[in-house]
Amino acid sequence: MAEVMAPGSMLAEIEAKPAGDARGRTPARASADPSLPRIAVVIVTWNRREWVSGVLGALWRQTYPAANLDVVIVDNASSDGTLEHLSEAWSPDLIVDNATPRAHEPNFAERHACDRAGGSNRAGFASLTIVRNSDNHGGCGGFNTGFAFVERFLHGGGGSLAATRPDYVWLLDDDIDVAEWTASSLVRVAEADRTIGLVGARTMDLGDRETTIETTVYFDPETGVMGDEPAPGHRLRASHMAWASTVGGPKYGSGYAGVREVDVVSACCMLARWNAVKKVGFWDWRYFIYCDDADWCLRFAREGYRVVHNLDAVVYHTPWHYKLTPARLYYAQRNGVWMLQKTLSGSALRRATRRRMRTILKEGLVCVFRRRMTHAALSFRTVEDVVGGVAGKLDFPMPRQEETVAALGRIGALQHGAKIAVLIDNEEQLCAAEAMRACVRAEREGPNVGASLAAGAARDGRDEPRWVYIMHNAIERAEDREFAEIGSVRPERIVVSRRRRSMVRRQIPLWRDPPAAVVVFDQFNMMPLLTGRWNVHVEAKNVGSCTVERDGWEEKLSLLKRGARALVAAEKYARNVRPAPRGAKYG
Numbered sequence: 001m002a003e004v005m006a007p008g009s010m011l012a013e014i015e016a017k018p019a020g021d022a023r024g025r026t027p028a029r030a031s032a033d034p035s036l037p038r039i040a041v042v043i044v045t046w047n048r049r050e051w052v053s054g055v056l057g058a059l060w061r062q063t064y065p066a067a068n069l070d071v072v073i074v075d076n077a078s079s080d081g082t083l084e085h086l087s088e089a090w091s092p093d094l095i096v097d098n099a100t101p102r103a104h105e106p107n108f109a110e111r112h113a114c115d116r117a118g119g120s121n122r123a124g125f126a127s128l129t130i131v132r133n134s135d136n137h138g139g140c141g142g143f144n145t146g147f148a149f150v151e152r153f154l155h156g157g158g159g160s161l162a163a164t165r166p167d168y169v170w171l172l173d174d175d176i177d178v179a180e181w182t183a184s185s186l187v188r189v190a191e192a193d194r195t196i197g198l199v200g201a202r203t204m205d206l207g208d209r210e211t212t213i214e215t216t217v218y219f220d221p222e223t224g225v226m227g228d229e230p231a232p233g234h235r236l237r238a239s240h241m242a243w244a245s246t247v248g249g250p251k252y253g254s255g256y257a258g259v260r261e262v263d264v265v266s267a268c269c270m271l272a273r274w275n276a277v278k279k280v281g282f283w284d285w286r287y288f289i290y291c292d293d294a295d296w297c298l299r300f301a302r303e304g305y306r307v308v309h310n311l312d313a314v315v316y317h318t319p320w321h322y323k324l325t326p327a328r329l330y331y332a333q334r335n336g337v338w339m340l341q342k343t344l345s346g347s348a349l350r351r352a353t354r355r356r357m358r359t360i361l362k363e364g365l366v367c368v369f370r371r372r373m374t375h376a377a378l379s380f381r382t383v384e385d386v387v388g389g390v391a392g393k394l395d396f397p398m399p400r401q402e403e404t405v406a407a408l409g410r411i412g413a414l415q416h417g418a419k420i421a422v423l424i425d426n427e428e429q430l431c432a433a434e435a436m437r438a439c440v441r442a443e444r445e446g447p448n449v450g451a452s453l454a455a456g457a458a459r460d461g462r463d464e465p466r467w468v469y470i471m472h473n474a475i476e477r478a479e480d481r482e483f484a485e486i487g488s489v490r491p492e493r494i495v496v497s498r499r500r501r502s503m504v505r506r507q508i509p510l511w512r513d514p515p516a517a518v519v520v521f522d523q524f525n526m527m528p529l530l531t532g533r534w535n536v537h538v539e540a541k542n543v544g545s546c547t548v549e550r551d552g553w554e555e556k557l558s559l560l561k562r563g564a565r566a567l568v569a570a571e572k573y574a575r576n577v578r579p580a581p582r583g584a585k586y587g
Contacts, residue, residue, distance in 0.1 A: 103141030197305025200265025
């Protein structure tokens with residue numbers, strides 16, 4: 001993926017003319033267009049001050065009148081100076097503290113209110129507010145904070161803001177950019193049909209703005225999984241398949257235009273009808289992140305509102321799988337099981353719940369034997385928390401990020417004669433392995449070697465660690481490719497196929513002479529059972545940092561016992577599961 005920069009380039013231009021908005025008007029003189037709907041824009045941010053400032057710049061560029069936008073930034077207790085940065089750059093009209101450990105129990109207190117007659121904010125918005133949460137409530141709690149603020153300060157007219165009673169609330173992530181026509185396009189679709197409750201935008205790759213990465217999303221109640229295409233039997237399947245054939249598929253195609261009815265739209269850019277929000281309720285407070293927006297969409301549909309995707313409205317976002325980590329997957333899987341309880345009932349709910357829980361446990365079992373111990377533990381923890389009803393933010397000791405060379409030195413992998421096994425599945429990982437080897441050598445030869453390596457690690461090339469590349473045979477010339485000599489050392493190689501017998505047979509030498517560390521790229525490992533005490537997880541795009549976790553038969557056995565207990569609890573839970581109650585304001 002191309003390097004992505006925060007979309008904040010407009011800020012310098014705004015600062016050059018601090019009294020005007022994107023159309024050159026003076027905020028103090030600008031007034032809302034009464035013929036157009038009023039929109040409350042809610043942006044949730046956490047430690048992305050430059051990014052969220054860029055989102056304000058994107059709003060400033062909109063063709064939709066800035067004076068019709070009440071912008072609310074919910075700061076989830078950022079530690080990077082977000083509040084101070086935004087205050088200096090944008091001069092908000094209001095700052096509000098929300099000192100509460102539970103987002104669904106807001107405790108708003110105005111800290112500062114500017115002279116509204118002067119129109120103080122620098123972009124000419126109808127209002128610009130920063131709500132500072134005392135805790136990080138995640139995307140779910142952040143948007144719930146925004147809804148509660150809109151309800152009290154805008155819809156109800158409390159505090160120092162005049163009652164504006166918004167027609168819509170527009171949800172935006174803090175790491176996006178939006179095309180300048182997006183707001184107008186979203187509103188146009190919503191205004192054309194009063195039965196529409198939610199309108200989403202077409203997602204294009206922030207690093208490759210010619211590529212569409214998400215359009216239609218549908219929910220399969222049999223599996224509890226969301227996908228680009230409706231499952232067989234879905235009421236929209238025939239229409240979707242006919243449309244997809246004309247544009248080359250729901251993503252990576254071309255010619256996208258018009259409106260498609262769907263089950264789910266993403267909250268990275270979602271327009272919601274405010275009177276429908278008041279009827280449906282806010283987000284399920286338990287979720288923290290992931291599935292919260294999908295759950296909301298399904299609840300809108302149950303109340304009789306249409307959920308549609310506006311292909312003409314465009315949001316630029318990083319593909320979701322670039323952000324996926326074991327911890328994020330925990331939320332997606334835990335919350336996905338809870339979604340089933342709000343969608344299904346009876347035997348269908350029991351079947352779907354059992355299927356989802358078994359899938360999660362199976363994934364954990366695979367991770368145990370594929371050097372993803374943290375991921376395995378989180379899979380079992382997911383089932384435990386579903387059964388126990390553990391909601392909100394995950395409390396789990398995740399491995400910390402370390403500099404790769406320092407981490408290898410700490411675990412003794414850079415000592416004389418130590419062996420480092422590197423698992424390589426494709427060309428990108430092969431390049432990463434070579435970069436990592438060069439990085440280690442450069443650090444050993446550098447002036448700060450003592451700060452990075454374990455005591456006694458020598459700089460002499462004869463004392464270099466031994467590198468073993470375990471390569472998939474689909475890599476071109478895997479058997480005979482020449483590798484660079486780094487520090488008088490070339491890596492050994494073991495070439496394997498996808499056949500399990502080949503994988504087991506080829507790693508026998510490693511059982512006899514175990515590696516000090518096994519490097520796994522991008523949380524993926526094709527090889528089962530590999531010996532070795534330490535796993536070093538590295539991103540292929542950034543070999544300079546890593547996380548380290550312990551491995552071994554003792555750890556594997558402990559996790560297998562935990563998985564067996566989770567399986568028993570899951571089976572009991574699935575037999576007795578009941579539909580979740582409905583009608584709560586927060587969920």
